Amino acid sequence: MSAVARPAPVRALGRPVGALAGGWLALVILAAVCAPLLTPYAYDVQSLREAYQPASRTHWLGTDEFGRDLLTRLIYGARTSLSVSGIAIFLSVVSGMTLGAAAAWFGGWFDRVVTVAVDLTWSFPEILIALILVAIIGPGTTGTMVAISVAYLAQFTRLTRAQILTLKGETFIEAARSLGASDGHILFRHLLPNALAPVLVSAMLATGDAIILEATLGFFGLGAQPPVPSWGGMMSAGSALVFKAPWIIVFPGLTVAVTVVAINLFGDALIAELDIRNRLQGRP
Amino acid sequence: MSEPLIRIQGLSRRFDTGGGFLKAPRSMMAVRDVSLDIARGEVLGVVGESGCGKSTLARLVLRLIEPTSGRVRFDGTDLTALKPAALRAARRRMAMVFQDPYSSLDPRYTLAEVLAEPFVVQGQAVTQDRLAAMLAAVGLPPAMLGSHPHQLSGGQRQRVGIARALALSPAFVVLDEPTASLDVSIQAQIIDLLSGLRDRMGLTYLFISHDLGLVRYFCDRIVVMYLGAVVEVLDRADAAPRHPYTRALIDSGFAPDPSRRRAIAPLAGEIPSPFSLPPGCAFAGRCPRASDLCRRDIPALSAGEDHPVACFHPL
Amino acid sequence: MTALLQVTDLSVAIGALRLLDGVSLSVERGQILGLVGESGSGKSLTATAAMGLLPLIGGRVTGGAVYFDGRDLARMSEAERRGLRGRRIGFVTQNPMTALDPVQRVGEQIDVVSRLHLGLSKAAARARTVDLMTQLRIPEAAAVAEAWPHQLSGGMKQRIVIAMALAGEPDLIIADEPTTALDVTVQAQIIQILGGLVRERGMGLLLITHDMGVVAQVCDRVAVLYAGRLAEDGAVGPIFAAPAHPYTAALIGCIPQDGMAPGSLRGIPGVVPSARAFPSGCRFHPRCARATPDCAAQVPPLAPRGAAGAGRAACLHMLPEAG
Numbered sequence: 001m002s003a004v005a006r007p008a009p010v011r012a013l014g015r016p017v018g019a020l021a022g023g024w025l026a027l028v029i030l031a032a033v034c035a036p037l038l039t040p041y042a043y044d045v046q047s048l049r050e051a052y053q054p055a056s057r058t059h060w061l062g063t064d065e066f067g068r069d070l071l072t073r074l075i076y077g078a079r080t081s082l083s084v085s086g087i088a089i090f091l092s093v094v095s096g097m098t099l100g101a102a103a104a105w106f107g108g109w110f111d112r113v114v115t116v117a118v119d120l121t122w123s124f125p126e127i128l129i130a131l132i133l134v135a136i137i138g139p140g141t142t143g144t145m146v147a148i149s150v151a152y153l154a155q156f157t158r159l160t161r162a163q164i165l166t167l168k169g170e171t172f173i174e175a176a177r178s179l180g181a182s183d184g185h186i187l188f189r190h191l192l193p194n195a196l197a198p199v200l201v202s203a204m205l206a207t208g209d210a211i212i213l214e215a216t217l218g219f220f221g222l223g224a225q226p227p228v229p230s231w232g233g234m235m236s237a238g239s240a241l242v243f244k245a246p247w248i249i250v251f252p253g254l255t256v257a258v259t260v261v262a263i264n265l266f267g268d269a270l271i272a273e274l275d276i277r278n279r280l281q282g283r284p
Numbered sequence: 285m286s287e288p289l290i291r292i293q294g295l296s297r298r299f300d301t302g303g304g305f306l307k308a309p310r311s312m313m314a315v316r317d318v319s320l321d322i323a324r325g326e327v328l329g330v331v332g333e334s335g336c337g338k339s340t341l342a343r344l345v346l347r348l349i350e351p352t353s354g355r356v357r358f359d360g361t362d363l364t365a366l367k368p369a370a371l372r373a374a375r376r377r378m379a380m381v382f383q384d385p386y387s388s389l390d391p392r393y394t395l396a397e398v399l400a401e402p403f404v405v406q407g408q409a410v411t412q413d414r415l416a417a418m419l420a421a422v423g424l425p426p427a428m429l430g431s432h433p434h435q436l437s438g439g440q441r442q443r444v445g446i447a448r449a450l451a452l453s454p455a456f457v458v459l460d461e462p463t464a465s466l467d468v469s470i471q472a473q474i475i476d477l478l479s480g481l482r483d484r485m486g487l488t489y490l491f492i493s494h495d496l497g498l499v500r501y502f503c504d505r506i507v508v509m510y511l512g513a514v515v516e517v518l519d520r521a522d523a524a525p526r527h528p529y530t531r532a533l534i535d536s537g538f539a540p541d542p543s544r545r546r547a548i549a550p551l552a553g554e555i556p557s558p559f560s561l562p563p564g565c566a567f568a569g570r571c572p573r574a575s576d577l578c579r580r581d582i583p584a585l586s587a588g589e590d591h592p593v594a595c596f597h598p599l
Numbered sequence: 600m601t602a603l604l605q606v607t608d609l610s611v612a613i614g615a616l617r618l619l620d621g622v623s624l625s626v627e628r629g630q631i632l633g634l635v636g637e638s639g640s641g642k643s644l645t646a647t648a649a650m651g652l653l654p655l656i657g658g659r660v661t662g663g664a665v666y667f668d669g670r671d672l673a674r675m676s677e678a679e680r681r682g683l684r685g686r687r688i689g690f691v692t693q694n695p696m697t698a699l700d701p702v703q704r705v706g707e708q709i710d711v712v713s714r715l716h717l718g719l720s721k722a723a724a725r726a727r728t729v730d731l732m733t734q735l736r737i738p739e740a741a742a743v744a745e746a747w748p749h750q751l752s753g754g755m756k757q758r759i760v761i762a763m764a765l766a767g768e769p770d771l772i773i774a775d776e777p778t779t780a781l782d783v784t785v786q787a788q789i790i791q792i793l794g795g796l797v798r799e800r801g802m803g804l805l806l807i808t809h810d811m812g813v814v815a816q817v818c819d820r821v822a823v824l825y826a827g828r829l830a831e832d833g834a835v836g837p838i839f840a841a842p843a844h845p846y847t848a849a850l851i852g853c854i855p856q857d858g859m860a861p862g863s864l865r866g867i868p869g870v871v872p873s874a875r876a877f878p879s880g881c882r883f884h885p886r887c888a889r890a891t892p893d894c895a896a897q898v899p900p901l902a903p904r905g906a907a908g909a910g911r912a913a914c915l916h917m918l919p920e921a922g
Contacts, residue, residue, distance in 0.1 A: 171388040175448070178348055180375035181405040193392050333782035334753075437870045467637040468809060468853040472866025479862070494783060501855035501864055522858070536787035538812030540851045542835045545816055548787045555752070555782070 008197070008273040018269030021262040028259055032078035041069040043076040044227040052245045062247045064237065070247065073229040074255055080230040081256075084141055084223070085210035088148035093203045095149070096156025101195070103157070104164035105187060114157065121154040130213055131222075139222040147217070148210050159202055163195035201270050208263035215256050231256050287360070288321035289456055289488050295319070295344055295354035297337075312558040314340040316512040317354070322456075327482065327489040329503030329521075331496050331533065335558055337512040338492045339383075342458045345490060346378055347371060358456065376406055379449035383461040385441035389433040395419065395444055396429040402451035422447045422477060439470035443477065450481065458490045463498070475502055496533045508533070511558055511566040514585055517592045526591070526598040529567050565596070573597045601669040603628050603771050603803040604649060608663035611641075611648055613656065616874040618644055621663065622829050623901075624822045626771060626803040631794060633818035633835070634807045635850065639871040640824040642807045646773050649805065650688060651680040668770065686716040689764030691774040691793075695756035699748040705759045706732075706744025712766035731762045735792055754785035761793060771803040778813070790817055811851050815839055820910075823847045826872055826882040829901060833910015843904035843912040846883050881915065889916045 012018040031038060050067035053059055061070040103114035121129065126148075133147035167173065168191065176186055211231075217223040218232020219239075226233065231252045238249030295318045300311045315337040322328045330338045343349045345356055347363050355364040358378065366374060382388040389398055399418050403410040416426035422443040433441055442462060449457055459478065463471035479502070482489060493499050499506055499521075506518040508530045516527040525531045532551050551570050556562065562569060568578040577596050585594040602625035611619040619641045626632045636642050647653055649665055651672045665672045667688070672680060684690070692698045700708060709731065710724040719727065725744070732740035735758045748756060757777060764772055777793065778786035794817035797804040806818060814821050815835065822832040823846065831844040842848040852865040869886040872878055878885050884894035893915055904912040 171382045171384055172390045174348060175380070175382060175388050175445075176390075176401065176405065178346060178375065178380045179402045179405050179448075179452075180372035181401070182372070185405055190390055194390070333784060439870060467871075468811075469637055469849065469867035470870070472853050472864045473868070474866075475864060476862070476866060495855075496783070497855040497857075500857070501859055501861075532784055536783045538787070538790075538810070538816040539856055540811040540815045540839060540854045542815045542839050548791050551784050551788065 008270055011273045012266060012269035015269045015272070017265050018273075021265035021269065024258060024262040025266060028078055028255075029082065031075045032082050035072075035075045035079060038075060039069065039072040041072040043068065043073050043229050052241075054245075054247060061251050062245070064234075064248050065241060065245070070234075070251055073234060074231070074251060077229040077231045077234055077252065078255075080141065080224045080228060081211055081214050081218075081232070084145050084230075085148060085207055085214045088145045088214075089152060089203050089207045089210050091145070092149040092152040092206070093156050093199060096153050097160045097192070097195070097199060099153070100157040100160030100162075101164050101187070101192060104161045104168070105183075105191075111161075114161070118154045118157050118161075122158070126151040126209070126213060127216060130217060131220075134217060134222045139217075139225065141224050141228075144214055144217050144223045148213055151213065152206050152210065155202065155206065156199060159199055160195055163198060164191050167191050167194050197274050201267055201274065204270065205264060205267040208260040208267070211256060211260055211263075286324065289324045289326075289359055290320075290322035290345065290490070291357040292318060292320045292322075292345060293355050293357070295341070295356065296352050297340055297344055297349065298352045310559045313512045314558070315344060315351075318514055319354075320507060320514070320517075322488060322490060324455075324488055325482075325486060326505065327491055327503045329491045329493065329499035329506040330509060331493055331499045331506060332509035333494055333533075333555060335511065335555055336509040338494075338509055339460055341509070342380070342460045342490065342492050346375075346380055346458055348380070373406075376452045377454050378456045378458070379452070379454040380458045380460060381442070381445050381449045381462045383464050385438050385445055385465060386433075388445050389441060391433055393433070394429065395431050395433070395436075398433070398444060399429075399448055399451060402448060406452060408452075418447045418451060419444075421450070421481070437470075438466050439473060442466060442470075442474055446474075446477065446481070450485065450487075453485065454487070456488045456490070458492070460492045461494065464494065471498070478502075495537075496530075497537045511555065511561065513566065513594065514592075515567065515594045517585070519591045523591060524599075526589075526593045527567075527595045528571050528573050528597075528599065531599060532570075565594075573599075601666070602626060603668060604805065605666040605669075606645065606649060606663070607666065609645070609648060609660065609665060610662035611644055611653060611658050612661045613658045617661070617827070618658070618874050619648070619827045622824065622827070623663075624829070624832065626805050628770065628803055629798060629801040630820065631797060631804040631806055631818045633814035633821040634805060634824065635809060635811060635814055635821060636824035636830075637809060637850075637871045639826070639873075641827040642809075642824055643775055645824070646775050646805065646807055649773060650684055650690065651675075652684075685712060685769075686767045687770050689767060689769035689772045691757075691761055691764045691772065691777045693776040694780050695753060695760045696780070698760045699756060701748050703748075704745055705748055705751065705756075706746075709744070709759065709762045709766050712763050713768075716767040727766065728762065731765055732758070734796065735762055736788070752785075754781050754789065757781060757785075757789055758792075761789070765796065769802065771805065772797065773805045773807070775807045776809070777806070779809075786813075793817075810854075811839075812854055823850065826877055827874065828882060829911075829913060830883065831904065831910065831912040831914075833904060833912075837905055837909040841905065841918070843910075843917040844883075844914045845887050845889050845916075845918060847912075848918060881913070889918075891916065 013022045047067035050063050051065055053063040055062045059069050064070055099114055103111040129151040130147040133150055134143045137143035137146055173186060173190055176190060214223060215232030218230040219236040221236060223232050224230040234252040235249050241248055295315060296313060297315045298311055298313050300309055318341060330341060332338050344351050351364060355362055361374065363374065396415050399415045400410050415429055419426050419428060424440060424443055463474050466474065481487060491499065491503055503521055506521060507514055508516040508527065510529050516525065516530050525534060535548055556569060564579040564581055565583055568574040575597065583594045583596050585592050604626040606622060606624045609619055609622045622645060624632065634642050634645060647656060653659060660673065667683060699705065706725065706728050709728040713719045713724045713727050728744055729740045732744060737743050737758055778789050781789065790813055808814060818835050820833065821835050821838055823830045823844065825846050831838065831847045838847060839851065842851060849865065849867045855864050867886055872882060880895040880897050881899050884890040899913045899915045901911040901913045904910050904917060
């Protein structure tokens with residue numbers, strides 16, 4: 001009989017790895033939100049006199065080919081990268097859960113159509129789907145967002161459908177029915193809440209992938225358009241100068257890598273905490 | 285005696301499976317032409333081994349699954365004819381306790397939410413005090429209202445399942461192997477609790493079990509099922525069995541007394557697949573008394589010398 | 600003569616949880632020992648320790664020892680212990696559904712044991728397999744040997760698992776709740792067959808069960824575990840006639856019997872304590888009707904019960920010898 005259980009994310013922070021990863025993520029998000037308060041520089045004001053400066057006391061991470069402060073651009077870049085991938089995954093989760101739950105609930109021809117569409121999408125790499133969509137919609141943040149959310153739609157549809165199908169067979173669903181519960185009650189009070197946790201964890205891990213996808217699209221010049229900074233766009237600009245001013249590509253690259261690893265580690269900690277078996281471990 | 289609370293007439297349920305790639309569709313009769321009355325205040329036991337249709341029967345009676353044919357009358361109302369809205373309303377007066385106390389409670393719910401659910405789905409208000417009283421009635425401390433199911437033992441969960449079933453003060457409760465997943469030491473506690481609640485609330489039980497010893501201890505009348513059909517109805521728990529299968533069930537129980545050790549007459553073979561039943565009596569293949577008649581014709585359930593038995597050569 | 604399996608004062612822990620505390624038991628050749636207790640009492644853990652498989656579940660021996668045929672398991676190499684399992688110690692699990700390889704014919708799964716451990720040829724192994732299956736009263740054994748696991752009923756699968764355990768000509772069989780997952784009529788047959796074979800071949804059998812009825816039916820001796828400690832042990836006759844430990848008496852009283860008056864079926868109040876919070880003194884005292892303040896203060900030693908040689912019980916207030 002433990003005390004009232006704290007929410008899983010809080011418990012995940014209690015693990016050393018979870019705390020480290022969560023700390024980094026909190027730092028990045030905080031920096032993105034408070035960007036103007038943190039840096040005296042603007043992300044788009046060029047000062048060619050100061051171009052190609054390595055790290056110094058005035059420019060902690062150096063400057064780029066237009067003399068813009070790299071740290072400033074990284075922080076504003078976090079705004080673009082995090083919001084684009086975050087909103088994209090949010091849209092993807094909402095539509096995927098709706099589609100997956102409807103397929104599992106109604107079954108029949110609707111389920112078959114959804115399953116075939118999902119399997120078809122599943123067989124293409126996300127990057128390919130995203131590239132095709134951006135090509136159709138046109139480059140920019142909106143195009144990237146839509147492209148990413150469609151690219152991950154299949155994953156959440158499939159996961160939600162599988163969850164709901166499994167849960168439908170649980171005795172507590174039959175118990176609710178025996179009490180006279182309506183379909184709406186069963187769907188919204190039992191099935192969806194129980195399906196939510198795994199979908200959210202998978203959404204968290206997908207956000208890491210989405211950051212890479214957003215950076216990739218940015219690298220190809222299909223993401224946020226200059227002068228708005230994005231991590232991918234910064235790496236793209238730095239790639240031509242990798243020998244002259246390596247820091248221009250190294251720091252955005254490191255930031256992407258560390259952030260994605262942090263998301264994955266925090267996701268793993270969350271999985272471990274949400275796992276019922278883990279909670280019961282040590283029972284004889 | 286007044287009109288029975290439950291009247292089951294010719295209830296059958298067929299299940300169809302397969303029909304997939306390289307698989308021919310098959311069908312089986314999970315419950316075959318069952319007719320029974322359950323009197324008010326009675327504990328009717330249904331006993332049988334896996335595949336005998338007892339759990340399907342339980343769900344048919346509450347119309348949690350639809351019958352292929354036959355009807356169930358509950359206090360004069362034909363449940364099988366009710367429209368969904370009327371059926372939902374009728375569920376206030378009947379309830380079910382499930383076998384597996386681990387999956388019968390939503391893991392995300394607190395006990396307060398579990399116990400409030402019957403009221404919520406029936407559009408009724410309920411106070412915290414009422415919920416606490418419900419827990420107390422099944423012997424759990426009211427402080428547990430905030431707990432989640434995973435914090436409880438199996439026996440405690442089953443008590444919560446019972447409290448939930450009794451929330452709306454039903455007249456009729458189906459108990460589907462309520463102790464089969466519990467330790468024997470806990471089984472007696474639960475049976476005790478059920479027995480006390482029945483006296484206090486004037487409940488009528490349909491008690492499903494594979495354990496004939498337990499059924500004989502707890503029930504007023506006993507229905508023995510084999511492969512979907514009723515083979516014998518014992519009108520008293522201690523009535524002498526007349527069907528050879530009932531006899532075999534009794535002989536398979538071990539008394540906790542080494543001085544009563546015995547060789548068990550081996551029942552030939554095992555339960556045949558319900559998808560390919562032989563003609564005639566379903567038990568004929570394992571029965572020491574079987575004759576050619578048994579292998580050809582299906583014996584009807586007929587009131588023999590004292591109680592109904594479906595056997596050409598009763599004991 | 601040394602016992603086939605001798606567990607001496609065995610203590611086992613997993614992580615910080617001390618799950619077994621000073622358990623002793625022995626199985627002789629040609630003898631069936633029933634190991635009973637509620638779930639969480641440490642029965643299965645004792646079996647795991649007896650097979651030297653504790654590391655698999657992250658457990659370790661913190662005291663005492665397990666001797667097989669006079670040899671300390673802890674002093675053997677892992678290779679030697681591996682040689683014992685399957686060859687000299689056969690194991691029957693609770694769930695026959697998961698104990699068989701679903702993609703191998705059942706006969707082959709039995710063959711492989713005698714080929715591996717007895718070095719038999721393919722044909723000789725199959726002959727032995729069919730012979731074993733016939734002894735387990737499997738009709739048309741040669742045909743059933745060609746079946747896949749999914750084609751067999753639960754009871755038939757459990758017989759295959761028992762045949763696998765017997766195929767290495769073991770001296771000892773450890774069976775963990777071998778009939779719990781089966782129908783009652785099938786359970787009765789399997790218990791009877793298993794008991795008969797063990798006696799016929801002079802093997803030892805450690806039968807783990809929660810069912811006092813099964814113990815009364817087939818066992819010679821019984822050991823009752825409660826919360827990781829031995830509550831009582833001894834020969835089946837005297838213990839069932841007059842249990843000394845209130846827990847043993849309560850376990851026997853849990854089984855519904857013919858002619859019991861309504862309300863006379865007794866349960867045991869409360870639940871088995873968690874290893875995280877074992878009660879002080881006698882671990883059964885919070886659930887015991889005979890408990891006194893002494894019971895909470897003092898761990899009762901295992902003392903002889905009743906007449907000499909009739910076994911031992913760990914209780915400060917043993918039940919009087921019933922007539």
